Amino acid sequence: MKGSVNLLESASKQMITNEARQCWDEMQSMDNIVVTAHRSPDGDAVGSLLGLLNHLREAGLNAMGILPDRFPSFLSWMPGLEHVLIHDESPQAANALLMNADAIWCLDFNGPSRTGKMETTLRNAPAKKWVVDHHQNPEEFADRLFSNPDCGSTCELIFDLILGWGQLDELSLNAAKCLYTGIMTDTGSFRYASVTEHTHLILAHFLNKGLSQAEIHEWVFDQQSLNRVRLQAYAISSRLRVWMDKGVGMIGLTKDDLERFGYQAGDTEGIVNSILAIEGVKLAIFAKESEGRIKMSLRSVGEINVRDLASKYFNGGGHIHAAGGVFESNSMEVLVSYIEESIIGQSH
Numbered sequence: 001m002k003g004s005v006n007l008l009e010s011a012s013k014q015m016i017t018n019e020a021r022q023c024w025d026e027m028q029s030m031d032n033i034v035v036t037a038h039r040s041p042d043g044d045a046v047g048s049l050l051g052l053l054n055h056l057r058e059a060g061l062n063a064m065g066i067l068p069d070r071f072p073s074f075l076s077w078m079p080g081l082e083h084v085l086i087h088d089e090s091p092q093a094a095n096a097l098l099m100n101a102d103a104i105w106c107l108d109f110n111g112p113s114r115t116g117k118m119e120t121t122l123r124n125a126p127a128k129k130w131v132v133d134h135h136q137n138p139e140e141f142a143d144r145l146f147s148n149p150d151c152g153s154t155c156e157l158i159f160d161l162i163l164g165w166g167q168l169d170e171l172s173l174n175a176a177k178c179l180y181t182g183i184m185t186d187t188g189s190f191r192y193a194s195v196t197e198h199t200h201l202i203l204a205h206f207l208n209k210g211l212s213q214a215e216i217h218e219w220v221f222d223q224q225s226l227n228r229v230r231l232q233a234y235a236i237s238s239r240l241r242v243w244m245d246k247g248v249g250m251i252g253l254t255k256d257d258l259e260r261f262g263y264q265a266g267d268t269e270g271i272v273n274s275i276l277a278i279e280g281v282k283l284a285i286f287a288k289e290s291e292g293r294i295k296m297s298l299r300s301v302g303e304i305n306v307r308d309l310a311s312k313y314f315n316g317g318g319h320i321h322a323a324g325g326v327f328e329s330n331s332m333e334v335l336v337s338y339i340e341e342s343i344i345g346q347s348h
């Protein structure tokens with residue numbers, strides 16, 4: 001039997017380096033620090049942003065958060081959101097913050113294009129750019145890149161960063177709640193293969209600090225609007241197609257479907273995983289009409305690499321088992337034909 005692992009020894013090595021420590025030292029003489037994350041932010045994006053932001057502000061640093069667009073309402077309980085600007089809603093103020101920043105932490109994304117309309121300002125900002133991320137193939141735009149595609153969440157990497165700074169005692173319960181949330185949502189509540197002993201050591205540390213995991217699960221999963229629950233049920237009962245012999249399942253929601261259930265950001269989260277829960281389905285495709293195009297979300301189990309499928313067919317990318325992209329049409333029928341000709345036509 002292997003011996004028990006230690007929190008520091010099992011941490012992601014790239015987070016425990018002199019280079020990572022230098023970020024902390026350099027921040028001490030900085031006037032303006034910005035922490036940002038990707039557009040359509042999920043639990044890991046908002047969790048890592050707020051985990052780091054709370055920690056920096058509690059240490060007396062002048063740090064602000066910027067999200068490209070609004071976070072889903074099931075994350076609105078998270079501490080520190082009052083220090084986060086939404087770029088879509090106040091572009092001038094957000095752009096001014098970016099252009100005046102001394103350092104910009106770029107969390108949970110592997111290239112500036114993942115920040116949508118914020119991309120140009122992010123590229124042009126003279127600040128030092130420090131990336132912490134777990135997506136494959138990071139683009140070379142950062143002054144410092146802390147990337148570990150084997151890690152289950154960016155929140156885990158932020159925990160390791162703070163661990164490497166020697167500041168676990170200073171990590172507050174508020175910051176811990178944010179980091180816990182991202183680890184939870186990016187690992188399907190700690191079930192994916194990316195979860196390690198180290199992940200559980202982090203969770204143990206949080207619980208030891210007094211974090212109530214039952215509360216967080218309830219806030220994230222059990223506060224859904226009636227519309228959202230109805231939309232998710234409708235998606236499964238009326239919009240699911242399965243090519244059982246190919247092990248492929250797909251749900252496509254049109255603009256009309258979304259409007260019928262008063263769609264809010266985050267309402268379709270999790271639908272793609274419920275497709276994968278069907279016995280025999282190895283590839284799940286979720287499609288959602290948005291602004292004249294169709295946004296694609298792909299999940300797989302086993303050998304199927306959805307990052308490759310997303311980049312080949314939907315101009316996208318992501319992880320091996322979770323990826324996304326775009327289909328340049330607003331017709332679900334056209335999309336279904338395209339999928340049948342391309343992906344379904346192939347043998348998996």
Ligand SMILES: [Mn+2]
Pocket residue numbers: 044045108134152153154186
């Ligand atoms: Mn993530």
